[in-house]
Amino acid sequence: MSVMVVLGTQWGDEGKGKITDLLARDVDLVVRYQGGNNAGHTVVIKETTFKLHLIPSGIFYPNVMCLIGNGVVVDPAVLLQEIESLRTQGHSGDNLRISGQAHVIFPYHKDLDSAQEKKAEAGRIGTTSRGIGPCYVDKYNRRGIRISDLFNQEVFKAKLKWNLDEKSWILNNYYGMKVSYDLDSILNEYLGYAHAIKKQVVDESTSLVQEAIIQRKHILMEGAQGTMLDVDHGTYPYVTSSNPISGGACVGAGFSPRAIDEIIGVTKAYVTRVGGGPFPTEIDGKGGEELREKGHEYGATTGRPRRCGWFDGVVMRHASKINGLTSLAVTKLDVLDSFEKIDVCTAYRLNGKEIKHFPTDMAKLEKCEPVYTELSGWRETLGKITDYKHLPANAKKYLDKLAELAGCKISLVSVGAERGQIIKL
Ligand code: GDP
Ligand code: IMO
Numbered sequence: 001m002s003v004m005v006v007l008g009t010q011w012g013d014e015g016k017g018k019i020t021d022l023l024a025r026d027v028d029l030v031v032r033y034q035g036g037n038n039a040g041h042t043v044v045i046k047e048t049t050f051k052l053h054l055i056p057s058g059i060f061y062p063n064v065m066c067l068i069g070n071g072v073v074v075d076p077a078v079l080l081q082e083i084e085s086l087r088t089q090g091h092s093g094d095n096l097r098i099s100g101q102a103h104v105i106f107p108y109h110k111d112l113d114s115a116q117e118k119k120a121e122a123g124r125i126g127t128t129s130r131g132i133g134p135c136y137v138d139k140y141n142r143r144g145i146r147i148s149d150l151f152n153q154e155v156f157k158a159k160l161k162w163n164l165d166e167k168s169w170i171l172n173n174y175y176g177m178k179v180s181y182d183l184d185s186i187l188n189e190y191l192g193y194a195h196a197i198k199k200q201v202v203d204e205s206t207s208l209v210q211e212a213i214i215q216r217k218h219i220l221m222e223g224a225q226g227t228m229l230d231v232d233h234g235t236y237p238y239v240t241s242s243n244p245i246s247g248g249a250c251v252g253a254g255f256s257p258r259a260i261d262e263i264i265g266v267t268k269a270y271v272t273r274v275g276g277g278p279f280p281t282e283i284d285g286k287g288g289e290e291l292r293e294k295g296h297e298y299g300a301t302t303g304r305p306r307r308c309g310w311f312d313g314v315v316m317r318h319a320s321k322i323n324g325l326t327s328l329a330v331t332k333l334d335v336l337d338s339f340e341k342i343d344v345c346t347a348y349r350l351n352g353k354e355i356k357h358f359p360t361d362m363a364k365l366e367k368c369e370p371v372y373t374e375l376s377g378w379r380e381t382l383g384k385i386t387d388y389k390h391l392p393a394n395a396k397k398y399l400d401k402l403a404e405l406a407g408c409k410i411s412l413v414s415v416g417a418e419r420g421q422i423i424k425l
């Protein structure tokens with residue numbers, strides 16, 4: 001296999017960090033292709049838990065090059081903290097590269113993110129308030145400042161001035177805030193960041209990726225967020241501002257779709273969501289709380305409690321098709337160990353009719369009721385199982401159901417957070 005994409009099939013937090021870390025052992029290059037430090041990818045190696053926000057989850061193998069791709073939005077202060085925190089834990093991070101084409105998050109992006117959310121009140125998205133959306137807005141509006149701009153002081157200063165003038169006007173006059181940005185102090189702060197990351201910045205990051213493809217190197221494209229948070233194909237407007245789907249990998253790393261060999265959909269054995277927006281299989285009250293506690297479902301970035309629900313086969317079908325999944329990596333199966341009965345949503349009921357496709361119109365989606373099939377639990381501890389044949393019969397039946405709904409095979413089953421807690425099929 002030369003190019004494999006690893007992405008989330010739900011609303012994020014499926015366990016992409018764990019699966020990427022596992023698969024990265026056998027690759028030469030890992031590329032993060034979209035999102036920013038709204039992501040929180042957890043990797044557990046023995047007793048140590050690492051939470052990565054920007055750095056690709058292949059960083060723990062010194063021989064694997066890890067690239068922050070052109071499609072990512074980078075908060076350099078966060079990146080430097082992350083590099084520092086890895087260093088103190090014994091990982092040099094010398095294998096990290098950053099695309100010069102990636103866009104930079106500035107203080108006004110974070111201020112705009114918070115101001116927008118505050119003003120929205122009822123229609124609040126529940127963003128991570130990391131400035132992700134406003135930074136992508138600037139990118140698409142061609143006002144963005146890229147990493148490479150930080151190394152050309154004249155260009156950088158002119159672009160920054162223009163942005164500070166515009167953003168402070170909007171924040172003060174439309175959002176009623178009282179901000180005043182000092183051009184020189186922000187300029188110097190970011191020049192300092194630029195100096196600190198200089199050695200790791202690659203101007204031609206797409207050439208680096210393409211050269212690796214030509215040389216038939218093994219490459220893993222690591223998605224952040226998930227299919228249902230995709231700005232085009234998710235539950236718009238309750239989404240993030242990028243394209244986590246497989247197509248987004250080509251854009252955010254810079255290579256042809258023809259190069260992709262494998263697309264692995266990371267799929268939690270149930271579903272969670274952080275922030276606002278529709279969630280058809282959400283379990284209210286005690287049932288939801290039970291899943292949250294058993295699965296430790298609290299955000300890796302913001303610490304917010306995650307909303308929990310049963311596996312959604314309609315979402316699964318949608319994700320399978322839009323991404324062209326070649327296999328699934330099912331995670332957190334162990335969280336369901338103690339359940340006597342487990343519901344799986346196989347369709348939605350809309351205006352008295354059963355539908356199997358995911359409605360893109362939010363007004364329709366809000367009216368959808370999940371149609372469930374009840375499966376029996378296995379009531380055994382799966383955490384130590386590493387061979388598929390030792391899984392209880394009911395756990396196998398559950399996995400078969402997920403594979404049937406996805407219309408593809410399962411290649412990996414994760415039964416615990418630690419690196420070794422995995423079953424390869
Ligand atoms: P990501 O954003 O997709 O990388 O996922 P997160 O790291 O935000 O959330 C997944 C959480 O589940 C993390 O705390 C992981 O350590 C944990 N985790 C991953 N796989 C498993 C698993 O198979 N079982 C259990 N119990 N926890 C897991
Ligand atoms: P990983 O990579 C879960 C959610 C936010 C909010 C919406 C928009 O760890 O799976 P944003 O700050 O992106 O503008 O927020 O998207 N969100 C995530 N939810 N996992 C993530 O990343 C997320 N990144 C953003 O909670 O609902």
Ligand code: MG
Nearest residue numbers: 013040041300
């Ligand atoms: Mg996460």
